[in-house]
Amino acid sequence: MKRLTAYSVAAIGLTLMLSGCESWFGESEADPLPGDRISVLLHERNINSDPDLAGLEVTLPRPWRNPEWPQAGGGSNHAMHHVEVAAAPKEAWSRDIGEGASDEARLLVTPIVADGVIYVxxxxSVVTAYxxxxGKELWEVEIAELFPGEEDDGLFGGGLAVEEGRLYVTTGFAQVLAFDAKTGAEIWRSPTPTPMRAxxxxxxxxxxxMTVENELFALSAADGSVLWSYIGNPQATSLLGAAAPAVDGGLVVAAFSSGDLFAFRVDTGSIVWNDSLRAVRRTESIANLADIRGLPVIDRGRVYAAGHGGVVAAIDLRSGRRFWQAEFVSAQTPWVAGEFIYLLTVENELLCITARDGRVKWVSQLPLWEDPEDRKDRIFWTGPVLAGDRLLVSGSDGEALAVSPYTGQMLGRQSMPDSVSLPPIVADGSIYFLTDDAELVSYR
Incomplete structure (x- = not known):
């Protein structure tokens, strides 16, 4: 059970070690990054901290030890607040899980953990349980072999979720499958009109x-039968991947590649409200994509969502009324922790925002280029995850960073075996990274 009693811990000493040191949760040798940074890529305006919040102290929920991470976002509502990790985690094991990213396929599926097993x-589209x-392998299922003749049509995409001993898998083969989580034996399969990337x-x-054509389906977990569906507007262009819906309080909130956000009743599929996360004033061509790639988050009666169309919003779960909105461009999931939200923008700005009214407490610029002098090899960061008083992000340069959630100061970094395009996950005090070359690394 998550504990939301606020407490404040000084950032001094809560540092990660640089790569090569004894523990990457030790004292950092890196120079701290100043708080405010100037936006340089896509925004029409700079993001700066609100001077009226200078005296506001960042307080966080106490870390809680989540035994599992059974679905994308950690749980069905995607609100994990502040998870616990060991004081000085070290690499416990690593495994090559199969085929990594290539020009033909991408590694899009975040690992999940349940009952002492991690699924990847x-x-x-080879699913393996360790x-x-x-890190011992328990079983493996090659999804492509279940659909002879379609091997080249749905090699990548989809995702995983576990509940009550069953592993549910969405695929690029336009099929949802259920397996016995212990043995990998197939229980049922259910077709969808188009493939899935979420x-x-x-x-x-x-x-x-959710399918790539913005079709939302509610299936029976027992047999895969369709309970209800909603067909949204298909989009000619969208970001690679898609957002898993958020479920809480009898409602399911789904994000569409059109930039629209809908809330449905879980039992009937009737629409409760809808909203759009598209900014009115947009001129940058890359930001014309209105897709919502980050997961919507439901926390204490509010929905938090960020879109590539330029709007981050807090919305009342029941009525759809907006509490606030802010113009930030993001393709990542907002991380809600008590009274604060952490968000990574497309310009690699890591923001601390007040959950109450969306004002910026601090903003820190993460590295933009592997070669900053010549501005080459753009770095793409993913995350953050709040674990043990550290914001963890992973990057396409093969580095994982730790940032202070209190000040935005960079605390340290850890080298990964390869580039990383998926956020880390945390379960039972362990941190897991999956690199683009399909290396699964466990820190404990």
Whole structure:
């Protein structure tokens, strides 16, 4: 059970070690990054901290030890607040899970953890289960072999979720499958009109899935039968991947590549409200994509969502009324922690925002280029995840960074075996990274 009692911890001493040091949660040798940074790429305006918040102290929920990370975002509502990790985690084990990213396929599926097992899917849709304690392989299923003749049509995409001993898998083969989580034996399969790039969300006997054509389906977790569906407007262009729906309080909130956000009743599929996360004033060509790639988050009666169309908003779950909105461009999931939200923009700005009214407490610029002098090899960061008083982000340069959630100061970094395009996950005190070359690394 998550504890939301606020407490404040000084950032002094809460640092990660640089790569090569004994523990990457030790004292940093890196120079701290100043708080405010100037935006340089896509925004029409700079993002600066609100001077009226200078005296506001950042307080966070106490870390809680989440035993599992059973679906995308950590749970069906995607609100994990502040998870616990060991004081000085070290690499426990690593495994090659199969095929990594290539020109033909991408590694899009975030690992999940349940009942001491971590489940992964490689870039060729091979699902494998490993023990979390030592990385021993338990079973493997090659999804492509289940659909002969379609191997080249759905090699990558989809996602994983576990509930009550069943593993649910969405695929690029336009099929949702359920397996026995312990053995990998198939239980049922259910076709969809088009492929899926988003992970399923499971709650209360229902499996919610989104297709690449903006079709939302609610399936029975028992047999895969369709309970209800909603057909949104297809988009000619969207970001690679998609957002898993968020479920809480009898409602499912789904994000569409059109930039629209809809809330449905989980039992009937009736629409409760809808909103659009598209900014009115947009001129940058790359930002014309209105897609919502980050997961919507439901927390204490509010929905938090960020879109590539330039709007981040807090919305009342029941009525759809906006509490506030801010113009930030993001393709990442907002991380809600008590009274603060952490968000990574497309310009690699890491923001601390007040959950109450959306004002910026601090903003820190993460590295933009692997070669900053010549401005070459753009770095793409993913995350953040708040674990043990550190904001963890992973990057395309093969580095994982730790940033202070209190000040935005960079605390340190850890080298990964390869570039990383997926955020880390945390379960039972362990941190897991999946690199683009399909290397699964566990820190404990």
């Amino acid at each position: 899917m490689d870039a060729e 023990r979390t304690d030592d 992970a399923p969300t499971v709650r209360g006997g229902r499996v919610f899935v």
